[in-house]
Amino acid sequence: MAVYTDVSFEDLEIFLAQYDIGSAQAFKGIAEGVENSNFYLTTDRGAYILTLYEKRVNAGDLPFFLGLMEHLAARGLACPTPVPTKRGALSVTLNGRNAAILTFLQGLSLRSPTAEHCAEAGRALADLHRKGADFRLKRANSLGPKGWEKLAADCATRADEVTPGLAALIAEELPAIANAWPNALPQGVVHADLFPDNVLFLNHKVSGLIDFYFACNDALAYDLAVMLNAWCFEADGSYNLTKGRALIAGYRTVRELEPQEIAALPTLARGAALRFLLTRLYDWLNRDVNALVRPKDPREYLRKLRFHRGVSGAEAYGI
Amino acid sequence: MAVYTDVSFEDLEIFLAQYDIGSAQAFKGIAEGVENSNFYLTTDRGAYILTLYEKRVNAGDLPFFLGLMEHLAARGLACPTPVPTKRGALSVTLNGRNAAILTFLQGLSLRSPTAEHCAEAGRALADLHRKGADFRLKRANSLGPKGWEKLAADCATRADEVTPGLAALIAEELPAIANAWPNALPQGVVHADLFPDNVLFLNHKVSGLIDFYFACNDALAYDLAVMLNAWCFEADGSYNLTKGRALIAGYRTVRELEPQEIAALPTLARGAALRFLLTRLYDWLNRDVNALVRPKDPREYLRKLRFHRGVSGAEAYGI
Numbered sequence: 001m002a003v004y005t006d007v008s009f010e011d012l013e014i015f016l017a018q019y020d021i022g023s024a025q026a027f028k029g030i031a032e033g034v035e036n037s038n039f040y041l042t043t044d045r046g047a048y049i050l051t052l053y054e055k056r057v058n059a060g061d062l063p064f065f066l067g068l069m070e071h072l073a074a075r076g077l078a079c080p081t082p083v084p085t086k087r088g089a090l091s092v093t094l095n096g097r098n099a100a101i102l103t104f105l106q107g108l109s110l111r112s113p114t115a116e117h118c119a120e121a122g123r124a125l126a127d128l129h130r131k132g133a134d135f136r137l138k139r140a141n142s143l144g145p146k147g148w149e150k151l152a153a154d155c156a157t158r159a160d161e162v163t164p165g166l167a168a169l170i171a172e173e174l175p176a177i178a179n180a181w182p183n184a185l186p187q188g189v190v191h192a193d194l195f196p197d198n199v200l201f202l203n204h205k206v207s208g209l210i211d212f213y214f215a216c217n218d219a220l221a222y223d224l225a226v227m228l229n230a231w232c233f234e235a236d237g238s239y240n241l242t243k244g245r246a247l248i249a250g251y252r253t254v255r256e257l258e259p260q261e262i263a264a265l266p267t268l269a270r271g272a273a274l275r276f277l278l279t280r281l282y283d284w285l286n287r288d289v290n291a292l293v294r295p296k297d298p299r300e301y302l303r304k305l306r307f308h309r310g311v312s313g314a315e316a317y318g319i
Numbered sequence: 320m321a322v323y324t325d326v327s328f329e330d331l332e333i334f335l336a337q338y339d340i341g342s343a344q345a346f347k348g349i350a351e352g353v354e355n356s357n358f359y360l361t362t363d364r365g366a367y368i369l370t371l372y373e374k375r376v377n378a379g380d381l382p383f384f385l386g387l388m389e390h391l392a393a394r395g396l397a398c399p400t401p402v403p404t405k406r407g408a409l410s411v412t413l414n415g416r417n418a419a420i421l422t423f424l425q426g427l428s429l430r431s432p433t434a435e436h437c438a439e440a441g442r443a444l445a446d447l448h449r450k451g452a453d454f455r456l457k458r459a460n461s462l463g464p465k466g467w468e469k470l471a472a473d474c475a476t477r478a479d480e481v482t483p484g485l486a487a488l489i490a491e492e493l494p495a496i497a498n499a500w501p502n503a504l505p506q507g508v509v510h511a512d513l514f515p516d517n518v519l520f521l522n523h524k525v526s527g528l529i530d531f532y533f534a535c536n537d538a539l540a541y542d543l544a545v546m547l548n549a550w551c552f553e554a555d556g557s558y559n560l561t562k563g564r565a566l567i568a569g570y571r572t573v574r575e576l577e578p579q580e581i582a583a584l585p586t587l588a589r590g591a592a593l594r595f596l597l598t599r600l601y602d603w604l605n606r607d608v609n610a611l612v613r614p615k616d617p618r619e620y621l622r623k624l625r626f627h628r629g630v631s632g633a634e635a636y637g638i
């Protein structure tokens with residue numbers, strides 16, 4: 001929810017001269033995205049998002065992210081499509097940042113998705129997995145089990161500031177999850193952050209998936225585990241089995257889950273909860289007073305992690 | 320540059336049912352406006368801004384602000400027009416805030432307006448003055464000389480944290496400006512904050528004036544003095560006489576200045592500089608660590624104030 005890097009009209013005019021998309025008619029910084037600066041742009045040709053990639057996005061990863069969106073859009077997935085410059089580049093430099101223009105998608109994200117929305121979103125995830133299968137670039141998941149260890153080490157001495165006992169719980173969870181972590185599940189391109197914020201709906205149908213800046217290669221079922229965490233818990237911390245069932249069933253209408261993926265679901269869900277607990281904890285402890293974003297409460301994911309610790313089989317998720 | 324109050328899709332759907340503008344197709348919080356929460360909204364009928372009025376906007380002033388925009392737009396001034404609900408209300412409640420839907424204007428604000436842009440903007444200001452002449456509601460300028468005294472008192476003990484000697488300078492300026500302040504100039508509706516941020520351009524012509532939330536009744540020439548401060552100084556603090564001349568000449572193509580207005584310009588410009596120095600100083604000293612806006616540097620207006628102190632006549636501004 002921020003614009004970290006300003007772009008003046010004068011900067012924009014020079015920037016747009018590199019593209020063949022007409023001249024600007026409206027330009028507004030938008031309060032969206034924790035990682036980057038985003039602007040809504042309309043020209044006489046259409047509506048776009050201009051993104052400036054800030055420090056958290058590694059420049060070396062941009063060909064993967066932008067290439068993936070181009071690949072998926074070409075296969076009919078509704079996602080932002082990078083607009084190439086006249087010379088064919090998908091990203092260029094603007095005010096010292098890498099920047100790209102992407103097509104603007106209609107639709108609104110939901111705060112409180114229903115079971116029907118969960119089914120639609122699950123189906124969209126499987127569609128992404130299917131259409132990403134032949135994407136040729138690779139990117140490791142920097143927020144997989146190895147990444148968690150580093151985050152946990154960085155937070156260890158101060159974790160208990162958030163909740164007493166949190167450091168010990170994390171120290172216990174890390175090896176437990178690592179030991180149980182499945183390494184032979186079907187792999188592919190995963191979104192890895194498909195929260196309700198990142199799914200747009202129009203008339204109760206998915207109209208677009210956005211924010212591919214955590215996408216990577218990993219177990220496909222891990223993506224489903226991220227979604228079970230993000231879509232199927234209520235504000236009071238309870239797991240909504242109806243939503244979980246709908247989300248999984250929606251996914252399976254497009255891509256069937258293998259028995260080993262189903263068996264691994266409790267571990268994957270527990271790992272996904274730990275991942276978001278750790279990144280939120282890190283951001284909470286290292287909040288920048290000049291930041292324009294309020295950090296999210298890590299304790300939400302602590303409650304989810306505790307739920308997963310008590311789960312003995314995938315049935316608990318509605319499978 | 321902020322969204323202080325969140326609006327979910329679910330909130331929005333209920334809210335929009337009160338209006339006859341179709342259903343939402345896109346909805347983005349926008350990083351614009353220090354005072355309020357703003358969202359860009361498109362429906363199948365058009366593009367709008369949804370504004371939630373935060374604490375700094377007094378609910379009792381909304382009929383003035385919204386009525387003024389309606390009045391001006393009806394007379395052909397390009398400014399946001401409040402969209403009435405089905406029952407004819409210009410504002411309703413949303414998430415505990417007063418809220419209004421306004422039409423969205425195309426155009427972009429400029430960081431570095433040229434003299435030609437200054438002439439256009441000056442002309443637009445005079446047009447606003449002419450078209451506002453028969454608006455019947457009244458609102459006193461809460462940031463006139465009386466308001467400065469209160470701000471100065473609130474900042475007095477800490478002003479020197481920003482620049483040594485600042486408290487003494489303010490204490491000297493307040494009575495000097497108050498004694499010279501003209502009270503018999505032509506009055507009318509003024510925008511009172513027509514910075515380059517608030518003037519939209521398309522193809523080098525003014526396409527809209529926005530952000531009427533400081534508008535009030537005051538001396539018309541005070542509005543011109545605000546603009547000379549905001550449009551005609553360079554980043555190094557120097558006054559650009561060519562821009563000043565263009566702005567004033569643009570204004571006079573629509574509304575002639577009376578001799579007493581011209582004579583008062585140095586005092587009005589000095590007062591306007593003090594007004595923005597004081598509000599920026601207050602915001603700087605009282606910055607909220609949870610705010611999503613970086614306060615602006617008050618020293619920019621200290622430099623401008625010093626320039627005006629050295630001015631002996633309106634010629635110095637390009638008249």
